[in-house]
Amino acid sequence: MIAILGLLIGIAVGLFLQPDVPAVLQPYLPIAVVAALDTLAGGLRAVLDGVFNAHVFITSFLFNVLIAALLVFLGDQLGVGAQLSTAVIVVLGIRIFSNAAAIRRRLFRS
């Protein structure tokens, strides 16, 4: 509940304040968002499985975001930034889909 509230408040604050992101972080933001969404889906699935652990969620959230950003940074340095970004997005997308599928099965039994 607090999580959903936090998300809504975050969106509201973002709309209201329109904060500026430092240019250094600009390329990593989309990847970080996708990684966070993946963690969110994984967390919801864990909740439905009854194995949710806030510690695990928090660390995996931060780690996913950090690793995703790191991969993009590394890709940029190696000159394969675009391809590596695509790879990360694809992997995270697949995970989001499989998590969503698991959640759906739990909730609707089909």
Next chain:
Amino acid sequence: MSDGSRIPESRQEQREVLRRLRETLRPHASAQQVIVGVLCFLLGITIVVQVRAQDEDALQGATQEDLVRLLDESDRHVSDLEQENEDLDGSLATLQAGHEDDVAAQNAAQQRLEDLEIVAGTAPAYGRGISARVTESTGTVRARTVLGVVQELRNAGAEVIQVGDVRVVASTSFTTAEDGTLLVDGTRVPAPFDVLAIGDPTVMEPALSIPGGAVDSVTADGGSLEVSAEEQVAIEALATVREPEYSRVVK
């Protein structure tokens, strides 16, 4: 990845899942929940910021590589467009030149047509010239005398000549009818009649009056020729052009 594609087997298990969902949705004021909330809050901000940045300027989030590629592409596009612009400018210049040529050719053709119409006698003409009145007092003015008058006028540079109501052109004939009346191109021209000519009056008038010239020969025929220079002579008689029956243009 999908290790736990475990589908709830029974209705009871389904209820258990839904219970867990409700349980989670109920607010707990634990530190962990708060941290999760804060993370979600940050995620919300980030999403909004990212979406906005994307809306504002798609280039802001682009990598250096992408930017270089975009720059290359737009450079290439610009040079393509410049090339096309040059081509089109060239075509435009060509077409304009062609148009000017066409206009010049048309003007020349129009001018030539007017010249030929005047020479052939198919168009009315006006200009400076002379008017000469032929009257008969004691005798009949002969056809060859009138022809002499016309020849004198031509010598003096007359461009358009009209005798009576007949336009004089290259094929015009001067003959005499059985009763002695002058026939110009088969048309009766009884005296007195006017001879109109367009040309330089200062040349034509003296040319007719020289001793032994046109005036004298008309007088010798028993008539008189009164020549007067005119600022504006209008020659409106037209000659008909016959289709050449035997002549062909040499090509």
